[in-house]
Amino acid sequence: MPPRSAAATVMTIGRLSAESGCKVPTIRYYEQIGLMPEPDRSEGNQRQYSRRHLERLRFIRHSRDLGFTLDDIRELLTLAAHPEAPCEEADAIARRHLRLVRDRIDRLRKLEQELEHMAACCHGPTVRDCRVIEILSDHGKCLSDGHPPLD
């Protein structure tokens, strides 16, 4: 009997979606931007995917979950296809991304403090006595001087 899991040699796009966790329009989008190769088509013009497609898509999905950009992923995919190449580049991408993530954490922490401070400053029942609005209006009432952009 034919296998019921991802072991099926041919998948529709819906199946690929279920197996990979990517939504159907997202898969078509990835194909459109050249991140996924164009699959074969059935007689009725429907996409037919193989396990190789699934693997690639899972790689993409996983990398996206880890916050890599599509451009990063494009590069990582190229690297993955050349096992003999030096891995410095892949490593560099990962490390750069790690720096980015740490940076974002730092900035978000500052923000967290600022917001805690703000929320703690609400003193009266009306907007007039509420510091939230006031602090937003006047940067000088902030804990820190500058808020770096979040992204």
Added chain:
Amino acid sequence: MPPRSAAATVMTIGRLSAESGCKVPTIRYYEQIGLMPEPDRSEGNQRQYSRRHLERLRFIRHSRDLGFTLDDIRELLTLAAHPEAPCEEADAIARRHLRLVRDRIDRLRKLEQELEHMAACCHGPTVRDCRVIEILSDHGKCLSDGHPPLD
């Protein structure tokens, strides 16, 4: 002599930009989406801003820096215009935002660990021995089961 700082009663858009830290196209964009009111125009059809515009724009800018969405800011601006209204709502917006920020910090921390783990796993000189690609290919090699979406 006419004042040289923001005390000028009338500003061009470039001046408003410099005083607020918002770029010129951003200011026009805010006007377009109704976040900033349409200012008077000079005879030559150029926008003329008052200090009230500057205050509003600074409020917006500061809130953006703190990560509030434009929709949040719209609401906060409305609230700010009604000092007699109860401040619960402003407070609620700030607290909701605080929760959001904390959530993002948590998720980014997990990511950080994952990436550290990954980077530490690079063992060989070629992609073949580099775990970065391998881990990306195979979710099972991850520290955690699921990576929640970052946003």
Added chain:
DNA sequence: GCAGACTCTATAGCTTCTGGAGATATAGGG
């Protein structure tokens, strides 16, 4: 009165998808 800086409008692009419209394909049951 002219160079150069600034501003105007309108429109398109960025990133990473997501959703809808309207048409076709396929699978399962009678």
Added chain:
DNA sequence: CCCTATATCTCCAGAAGCTATAGAGTCTGC
């Protein structure tokens, strides 16, 4: 063979929050 329900097809628009460009007009200082 037909019917229906679901899945798929293409194409296009929209989301958030800007940013950039083109081509024209305006203002300022010397």
